[in-house]
Amino acid sequence: MTAAHEGGADPRVESVGTAVYTVPTDAPEGDGTLTWDATTLVLVTVRSGATTGFGWTYGAPPTAQVVTDQLADVVTGRCALDVPAANEAMSRAVRNAGRPGLIAGALSAVDLALWDLKARLLDLPLVRLLGACRPDVPVYGSGGFTTYDAGQQERQLRHWVEEQDIPRVKIKIGESWGGATRRDAERITAARRAIGDTTELYVDANGGYSRKQAVRMAGHLAQQGVTWFEEPVSSDDLTGLAHVRAAVTADVTAGEYGYTLPYFHHMLRADAVDCLQADATRCGGLTVWLRAAALAEAAGLEISGHCAPHVHAHAAAAVPNLRHLEWFHDHVRIENLLFDGVLDPAGGGIRPGADGAPGHGLTLRADLAEKYRTG
Numbered sequence: 001m002t003a004a005h006e007g008g009a010d011p012r013v014e015s016v017g018t019a020v021y022t023v024p025t026d027a028p029e030g031d032g033t034l035t036w037d038a039t040t041l042v043l044v045t046v047r048s049g050a051t052t053g054f055g056w057t058y059g060a061p062p063t064a065q066v067v068t069d070q071l072a073d074v075v076t077g078r079c080a081l082d083v084p085a086a087n088e089a090m091s092r093a094v095r096n097a098g099r100p101g102l103i104a105g106a107l108s109a110v111d112l113a114l115w116d117l118k119a120r121l122l123d124l125p126l127v128r129l130l131g132a133c134r135p136d137v138p139v140y141g142s143g144g145f146t147t148y149d150a151g152q153q154e155r156q157l158r159h160w161v162e163e164q165d166i167p168r169v170k171i172k173i174g175e176s177w178g179g180a181t182r183r184d185a186e187r188i189t190a191a192r193r194a195i196g197d198t199t200e201l202y203v204d205a206n207g208g209y210s211r212k213q214a215v216r217m218a219g220h221l222a223q224q225g226v227t228w229f230e231e232p233v234s235s236d237d238l239t240g241l242a243h244v245r246a247a248v249t250a251d252v253t254a255g256e257y258g259y260t261l262p263y264f265h266h267m268l269r270a271d272a273v274d275c276l277q278a279d280a281t282r283c284g285g286l287t288v289w290l291r292a293a294a295l296a297e298a299a300g301l302e303i304s305g306h307c308a309p310h311v312h313a314h315a316a317a318a319v320p321n322l323r324h325l326e327w328f329h330d331h332v333r334i335e336n337l338l339f340d341g342v343l344d345p346a347g348g349g350i351r352p353g354a355d356g357a358p359g360h361g362l363t364l365r366a367d368l369a370e371k372y373r374t375g
């Protein structure tokens with residue numbers, strides 16, 4: 001126990017800060033329905049005495065302003081050990097601002113920072129604070145952007161499979177809102193050729209297909225041994241997801257746009273997915289991500305962490321029904337750039353907390369990060 005907690009006085013959250021970093025991609029990136037050339041990370045720091053925790057979300061720069069204007073006062077002065085209470089207070093405070101989207105991202109980043117702070121105050125790796133369920137967390141290589149040419153896609157896939165020994169990979173399909181299915185099919189075939197027969201191959205259409213288009217594409221997916229078909233249609237179309245799910249052999253998955261716990265309940269109740277995805281940088285931090293995992297478990301399903309791998313690592317090790325985490329190229333690159341203490345996916349899994357470092361085990365490379373700072 002650190003000084004902040006000695007003598008029986010509860011440690012209090014004394015300050016909340018933000019920083020915004022915008023990092024250009026290493027090549028143009030795109031999926032079925034969006035393209036981008038830079039990614040913004042909004043960092044939140046919370047301090048109690050001499051101890052600081054931090055969390056982050058990937059989202060628009062004004063996310064930081066939501067933290068400063070709407071959440072900082074709600075959290076400041078609260079007991080730093082009672083994270084669910086702070087999360088609940090934030091949830092209630094943003095009722096009229098409209099939680100889904102940017103505001104949920106802000107709330108999530110504060111929640112993540114508070115969990116990191118608590119673990120550091122108790123001098124425990126976060127996974128030890130939560131309670132481990134497993135030592136290893138499987139990951140899958142994720143990228144395969146529609147903007148890549150054949151050579152770039154193959155190099156990336158071979159990097160994961162041959163250099164890092166990761167036995168699962170995912171590429172983006174659904175290019176141009178489903179307007180390029182011939183190229184989608186060619187890229188899937190090329191991916192299978194590059195990774196060999198034994199590596200699991202996943203695809204993500206980001207909601208780019210129509211219902212019947214997705215079912216027709218699934219014939220080619222089955223031929224190529226694709227076992228994960230993410231957002232074949234819009235994740236807002238729960239009936240459509242359920243129809244596609246019933247018609248194809250690959251697992252149908254979705255959940256990355258869940259900003260509230262009831263969202264996941266609705267998705268599960270609609271029989272829309274074979275594996276639930278949830279993103280702790282959007283859904284309400286680890287507090288809500290762990291509850292989403294419990295909802296999935298009760299429905300007989302596994303959960304997979306969406307993007308931001310270092311946000312999810314410790315919590316993923318704490319749930320029994322984990323499938324894996326997404327080792328997303330864009331975010332891996334940024335987290336490796338901005339943080340010391342990042343995890344190594346060699347062999348296809350990470351071991352959060354194995355080095356004994358408190359909290360999520362990361363430190364900001366402040367000097368280096370400064371050149372990307374935009375707010």
Ligand SMILES: [Mg+2]
Nearest residue numbers: 204206230256
């Ligand atoms: Mg996705």
